[in-house]
Every structure is written in C-alpha cells, then in structure tokens.
Amino acid sequence: MKIAQIAPLYEAVPPSLYGGTERIVAHLTNALVELGHDVTLFASAEAHTRATLVPVRDQAIRLDPFPLKSDLAAHLSMLHELHLRRHEFDLLHFQPTVQRGHVPKLQMNSVTRGPSTSLTNSCWQTFTTRLSTLPMFSAR
Numbered sequence: 109m110k111i112a113q114i115a116p117l118y119e120a121v122p123p124s125l126y127g128g129t130e131r132i133v134a135h136l137t138n139a140l141v142e143l144g145h146d147v148t149l150f151a152s153a154e155a156h157t158r159a160t161l162v163p164v165r166d167q168a169i170r171l172d173p174f175p176l177k178s179d180l181a182a183h184l185s186m187l188h189e190l191h192l193r194r195h196e197f198d199l200l201h202f203q204p205t206v207q208r209g210h211v212p213k214l215q216m217n218s219v220t221r222g223p224s225t226s227l228t229n230s231c232w233q234t235f236t237t238r239l240s241t242l243p244m245f246s247a248r
Contacts, residue, residue: 115151
C-alpha cells in the first residue's frame, strides 16, 4: 500500500527533545516500511526515517531560530504539496495537529486522542461526511 504520513511540523521526526506525536510518527512510519509498505513522510528536512522523505521546511518550527515564522503557513504549504501529490497514495494518515481538507476518492485516517464523545464526533463530522472511529484504547 502507498501511504502518506503527514507529520506536524513543530518538532523533528523523531524529536530530539520534546515531541510525543512526532516520536509515534517516527516509529509507525518505520514499522510500516518494514512491513513492506511504500511510505512517504511529509515532515521537516531534519527527519530521520526509512520512508521516502518529502521535506516541506528546513527545520522544525519550535527550534527554528528565525524570528519570522508561521506554523499556519508552514502547514498550509505542506498541505498544498500533499494536494499536488495526492494521486500517488492509497492512504493519507494525518496527525491531530495537522488540519485536513476534503480530498476526494482517497482513504484518510486521522489520529485523535482522548475520549470519543458525541461532541468530538460531531466536530469531526464537519471535516468529513464519512466518519469512522477506531478507539486506540477501550475503557475498562
């Protein structure tokens, strides 16, 4: 399967310091490659991965010393690049800090953390007409 992993741009993948989401993206991406999937990681250029890397900015946002930077502009630029290449993938896997628009005829997965409630589900339904949830953990 051809999978696009879309990482947040706040930290490197994997992070050098803080960054739980980016660490999970790194482990998941490498595991999918080991399972034989064709994985492309959209992240900052300092990412270390076994997947094909699409560097959408030179450095992760938080540790970038440049005083004029915009996380919104960085993520929109990444989503534009993804939009241009969307036909290359069977699955787009978004992380919770990356906003996604409607990309027709592609299966998309977006990780959410926290309880699945009628409120959270109604929020996600504003982004997609076909919402399915797969809980990572079940309450005991």
